[in-house]
Amino acid sequence: MTQKISRRSFLKGTAATACSLAAAGIPVTASGAGNEQPLATLLDIRKCIGCEACVEACKEVNEKKYPVPKKPFPRMYPNRVPVMDWSEKQDVIDRLTPYNWLYIQRAFVNINGKDTEIAIPRRCMHCVNPPCVKLCPWGAAKQLENGISRIDSEICLGGAKCKAVCPWHIPQRQTGVGIYLDILPSLAGNGVMFKCDRCYNRIAEGELPACIEVCPEDVQTIGPRDKIIKKAHELAREINGYIYGEKENGGTNTIYVSPVPFQQLNKAIEKGKGKLHLNPVKDTMADANKLAAAMIIAPIAGVAAAAGKFYKMTKSSE
Numbered sequence: 001m002t003q004k005i006s007r008r009s010f011l012k013g014t015a016a017t018a019c020s021l022a023a024a025g026i027p028v029t030a031s032g033a034g035n036e037q038p039l040a041t042l043l044d045i046r047k048c049i050g051c052e053a054c055v056e057a058c059k060e061v062n063e064k065k066y067p068v069p070k071k072p073f074p075r076m077y078p079n080r081v082p083v084m085d086w087s088e089k090q091d092v093i094d095r096l097t098p099y100n101w102l103y104i105q106r107a108f109v110n111i112n113g114k115d116t117e118i119a120i121p122r123r124c125m126h127c128v129n130p131p132c133v134k135l136c137p138w139g140a141a142k143q144l145e146n147g148i149s150r151i152d153s154e155i156c157l158g159g160a161k162c163k164a165v166c167p168w169h170i171p172q173r174q175t176g177v178g179i180y181l182d183i184l185p186s187l188a189g190n191g192v193m194f195k196c197d198r199c200y201n202r203i204a205e206g207e208l209p210a211c212i213e214v215c216p217e218d219v220q221t222i223g224p225r226d227k228i229i230k231k232a233h234e235l236a237r238e239i240n241g242y243i244y245g246e247k248e249n250g251g252t253n254t255i256y257v258s259p260v261p262f263q264q265l266n267k268a269i270e271k272g273k274g275k276l277h278l279n280p281v282k283d284t285m286a287d288a289n290k291l292a293a294a295m296i297i298a299p300i301a302g303v304a305a306a307a308g309k310f311y312k313m314t315k316s317s318e
């Protein structure tokens, strides 16, 4: 049933088909410059055959962004932030890691009396109002105009606030990389946090995210959020299905449509570290205390980000 697309065939496909946002009917404005509508994706999970070509493509195009840690790691005093080292386990693809930003979750469910395997691509949901961005104390997590959230590895200290406030605990830390090594090696942070950045650099060039481009089953559709929400509702009506992501955490830019209820899928999937749940999620940013914290943090974050950049500049001119 599964079809494996090798890295080589992905590269060939990219050159041959030259898939682009424009070819997929996405207005150029959605690529990030002056765009009013966030970009969202619809995942029709009936179509996913679990081949993991998307996982492989993600690894291939993002390889240069992956951490290259310096070893041995500096010792932390006090040892508050645990060491996380995935550098020797880069081949792990059944969960999120700093070297794997997308994985396929599997659920065995009964549909119309038939045992069926459902495969669900999981990665950052790209929340409309992302707590990882709003509550990062250093301004390292950012949201682009097209709604994409990403972590700037040149500013991140690896303190994992983003992971703590993310309802799915998505960002993953690698120790031994980043600015913490130079400025606060034993007092704060402990590496850099990594997660799906929605292939923001490909989108800025008018290209599709790699996982969308390579998928042989067209599981994902990308477009302005209002159009994607409309499509999701049409599809859900048509198949008598269910939607996840429209309302979760106040709304995300990743909308799943499933033929079985998400509560049922949630019971059937493996959960745990680096493995995401499918629970309903309340709007965490609606919490007044957190919102207030975010407003206080914002100026500090700006200063921290500027200081980080300045530090890097002076360091590189030494």
Ligand code: SF4
Binding pocket: 047, 048, 049, 050, 051, 052, 053, 054, 055, 104, 119, 121, 214, 215, 216, 217, 218, 219, 220
């Ligand atoms: S989303 Fe597409 S590429 Fe990824 S596992 Fe499913 S069918 Fe394969």
Ligand code: SF4
Binding pocket: 124, 125, 126, 127, 130, 131, 132, 133, 149, 165, 166, 167, 168, 169, 170, 171, 195
């Ligand atoms: S899903 Fe988590 S990591 Fe992704 S944008 Fe939302 S809060 Fe941030």
Ligand code: SF4
Binding pocket: 057, 058, 059, 062, 101, 102, 123, 195, 196, 197, 198, 199, 209, 210, 211, 212
């Ligand atoms: S959008 Fe890009 S970074 Fe995110 S899962 Fe897909 S290929 Fe990976």
